[in-house]
Amino acid sequence: MKKLINAPGNYVDEMLDGLVAAHPYLARAGEEGRVIRRASAPRRGKVGIVSGGGSGHLPLFTGYVAEGMLDACAIGNVFEGPTVGSCVEAIQAADGGAGVLRLYGNYGGDRMNFDMAGEIAEADGIESTTVLGIDDVASAAPEEGAKRRGVAGILYAYKAAGAMADRGASLAEVTATAADAVARTRTIGVALSPCLIPGSGAPSFTLGENEIEMGMGIHGEPGIWRAPLRPADEVADEMLDRLTADAPLSGARQVSVLVNSLGATPLEELYILYRRIAQRLAADGLEVVMPLVGHYATSMEMAGVSVSLCVVDGAFMELLAAPTSCPFWRGAA
């Protein structure tokens, strides 16, 4: 595994410099430069939405700072959560006077720092709420759903809450929309090969020459099983079975599906998987609306995919279909 980088210690800062250079509607902010915010000032009266987490998951998290989605992100080193200071600065950057939603994945360190940041912001007069992404069905049993990790499915919450905030909804309403999006969404991943943390000599985990791991997390957290590589359709079937067994599908007629590359897995393979998933869902009487196929939440050059299922109805679909300037959101209604 080779990385086209400079000094590993500069990896995150150089990456963020490139990101804002390529996307002038973004700006770096914060004492450590670890906040990505919209370059324009927050719209007065609009609820702000912040997210954040470790680096190494582009376009997550910073790529979703855009009109119609997030207002700011606090970003840490590779696979390490942002500091409390950066979290506070992200909340401040997102503050338009109507409160700020903290919307991020359920990881212990991130929670601690974002919670502390929320208290500091409150002392500054900025009201804020929290919704956690908990979409990874492989990370805890259904009855312990609140313990699940957040992975690619948080995208649906970004999009829906972002659209709600743009409509001028209150903090309570935007928070409820994000929580609703999380409740509608389930994700599972499968890993084919690891990634390399810059500066570390060894891969993030090891898999045998012909081995895959079902349910592995995006930082290499242990999954459900390891076994030899299987045909794509078998893998898709198992992933879909695990998602449909868990998702709130009772009475559902429409779902959105996100087939996400964890990094190295190419679009060709994503479409092969999507084909099977769409066939299966159609056979189950479910209509797929706004399929998302591509690189949405990665672990650098890790090979593998995640599949997310989001149960959609008319009102929720309007939020997904609302306009956004985000170049990484490629949904079409």
Next chain:
Amino acid sequence: MKKLINAPGNYVDEMLDGLVAAHPYLARAGEEGRVIRRASAPRRGKVGIVSGGGSGHLPLFTGYVAEGMLDACAIGNVFEGPTVGSCVEAIQAADGGAGVLRLYGNYGGDRMNFDMAGEIAEADGIESTTVLGIDDVASAAPEEGAKRRGVAGILYAYKAAGAMADRGASLAEVTATAADAVARTRTIGVALSPCLIPGSGAPSFTLGENEIEMGMGIHGEPGIWRAPLRPADEVADEMLDRLTADAPLSGARQVSVLVNSLGATPLEELYILYRRIAQRLAADGLEVVMPLVGHYATSMEMAGVSVSLCVVDGAFMELLAAPTSCPFWRGAA
């Protein structure tokens, strides 16, 4: 290297099925199903634009069939050109009665088949012209520019010619715009690791554990040198030096830059490279407009990047900035 696929012989067809399932504005067509066209009938009086080539390069070629870009693509097996029959069918699918531009990369087999298809289409009363992508500076010396291969830079010709066709321009005008875009554009690639052709037991080429190859083509065609991995900035500097030495920069004030992942190389590394390239261009007094950073033309899971430079002026920029519905074109002015 592991691939999440089914039977290798079904790879291309299953991929195309997934593509059109995920993007309902696309349709498969042709006797062998190896044409991707817009689902809607061609606009009467609009010049059609077709492209094509081997599979394995998504979103190239088929991903650029969209309003404001291509009308149809003929697609072959992995790294193999499309058949004459598919090329004819693509031309027919793109025909709106105002002629069709055949716009594709300069590869021997593709030329032979698209030329023959052009003759067959002419006998059917469809006028067509040819413009070849020849942007890869590593593939032949400047004085033999017409022998160069076409790689990611053909995207600029797709975009500019597509916008021109949408304006209602004539076949001669659309052809001239595509030729102008090709003349403005230079690309060079660097490979870090190979890909695996489905069904083949061995990687497409081999590189040492810590070795990279400057100038390698997207099918593993030999490049300029092989040497141990270097810091990203050194690699970026050499790529940019080779591009600026070759590009028509005399009197230029604006350039667009495409930093393209060949597959496995993650967005993080693309932004690190883009940062350096933008800094260097700014120091040279050149303004970067509409930077493109992402997966635009790949070789499945090959690791590496290509950098393209396109010299822009006001009129050309209007074409790049014209609207397109293509989800894979992420340019913003």
